[in-house]
Amino acid sequence: MPMQAFPRRIAVLGSTGSIGRQTLDVVRAHPQQFQVVALAARNNVALLAEQAREFSPALVASDAEDPAALAQLADLLPQAQRGMDGLLAVATHPDADIVVAATSGLIGLRPTLAAIAAGKTIALANKETLVMAGHLVMAAAREHGVAIMPIDSEHSALWQCLRGEDPAAIRKLIITASGGPFRHASLDEMARVTAAQALRHPTWVMGPKITIDSATLMNKGLEVIEGHWLFDVPYDRIEVVVQPQSIIHSMVEFIDGSIKMQASLPSMHLTIQEALSHPQRLDNSGNDLLRPLDWPTVVRLDFEALDIERFPCFRLALEAGRRGGTAPAVLVGADETAVALFLRGEIGLMEIPARIERALAAHRVIDDPDLDAVLDACHWARDYAAHSLL
């Protein structure tokens, strides 16, 4: 893949979400290196308008569906492109070198594939894209000679550890997990957990969906699937180990037995910057994006085995990943519904894996599915998990 010169021109899908806002922080910290050329968001039109004023992108888009947001859009951003066409225009903007795919859920899948087809480097924050359609995305990336740069601290860590290394020398990817807020909770305790408790993540501040996925360790299962696709490593050579302080973001063990790991205080800013600046590193000593680690004050790093019994979502994700085909799409769809129900207080935390397991059991897997088959399976699972009754 060609190495892009600086300044690199960036399009952001999902600019008002957590990753989107932090992407713009990175651009702000490195104005010589990055320019924003296109922004897309959904309902937070006020923030999108503010971002448009600050960065003067050539194109703004919103696929807002909320009536209040639509009214605001007409008022604040009359020039914005609308709907999926708007997202696709941002994803394929001719001036963009890099597309940050940071929408949540399924909506990013089509624009990401469009960006790949348009030859853009992809900075990928949206897990669902690779989990559900890894076979399509990686094949398209190979076909168009496009790099997929992970915006996920674990995969960014693996990516960094693999710089200058021969992929054939990988023995194992070792993905670290904080263990989430219920690392030491019993199954009974977890069954009684409230949404407020589950939203208190010990080390990372993130959106609500991913925070719940972190509490159930679904998120870690999705990361294993992502890792499988990004690094082309079979599932039996991807391990997960709990590292509660979230300082070691992942490790690679090589065939000679040497292990490399990447560390920092938890910071999506660093991960985003790494994806945008690769293979160059940009100096952060003059900004406040990342507080450096001070080793003597770190004092200790703990490691624990992951207790799969207490985290059935992790097991289900691995089973779906290994099964392949439409199974991961069903996993993602059922999880999306179950987490939403949990956040609304309608089901308990342990009902999330139960709903997913029922959806996976009821689904007839289609092998090597095209994009429509993937999306159909996901939509089916969303509905199934909403209505399934024991």
Added chain:
Amino acid sequence: MPMQAFPRRIAVLGSTGSIGRQTLDVVRAHPQQFQVVALAARNNVALLAEQAREFSPALVASDAEDPAALAQLADLLPQAQRGMDGLLAVATHPDADIVVAATSGLIGLRPTLAAIAAGKTIALANKETLVMAGHLVMAAAREHGVAIMPIDSEHSALWQCLRGEDPAAIRKLIITASGGPFRHASLDEMARVTAAQALRHPTWVMGPKITIDSATLMNKGLEVIEGHWLFDVPYDRIEVVVQPQSIIHSMVEFIDGSIKMQASLPSMHLTIQEALSHPQRLDNSGNDLLRPLDWPTVVRLDFEALDIERFPCFRLALEAGRRGGTAPAVLVGADETAVALFLRGEIGLMEIPARIERALAAHRVIDDPDLDAVLDACHWARDYAAHSLL
């Protein structure tokens, strides 16, 4: 520097010492990748003869001085070349691609420079070489386009972390230290330590000189000086942190704040293999050179600040390194004598830094010394430290 093909042909200076023997273990484990073409050792003629029988090198040399060893040499290895000429012949053997410089003390300096001049890749285990003559060795390596591969777990770790990275992106080298057997001992306790106590290193099994240097943290100071030369990083950007388990062998902090570290169970086999096989990694799953780390059973890694007050040898090394010129040669010479006196029970452990400090204070530093000036300063300091009386 040209990448050498396999099999790589190896000459070993110091083949009967700890690093030399482990180098031959690595060759034994990877017979398709490595061939021994020349071996040199000092007094352990019986072992040298055994190695010669096993590996059939084209050349064997010994610079034995011990009369019994000389008699054995005539008997067991009549074909062996003798003295410094023998070492130089091994170091410059026309068939050798890589010269492992694993003699102890000063003796390796001249053969190493000769090997560099002959265009050999240097796998450098001898610390004194870079500490005393880093300016000469690195200039010669640049002139002859030769790579200096460190055989020292810390520098090997730094080297591995820097693969694929731009040296300009280094913010800090962070060298780890086990802290040695007296990590938590008081100055009073250390003053009363016996040689037997000091020889019990908590995590590494090594020769006596380096084990005492590890107990006083002189070894860590020498490693900082080595790191300065190997990676061309100024002293104020090299830090030391105590990592008592000796699992993390060192780290690099980059300008963006990201940190990479290398880990394994303590193993010189791995470090030697890395130096010999670079940039390729060779599979160790079929041999017993290295027990892999099992993360969940590692449980924890601790980090502590280094207490410079209790380890004056570390401070003296850094002062000598920063001063440059002949100061590091004086440090090395005085330390060699003082450690020998300590091992013979003639002085206490804390008299080691006292003798070194007196030698450094009495020495008039010569800037940018040539090899003779370096060796003269070292020999002077050896004598001075032996005879100095308070």
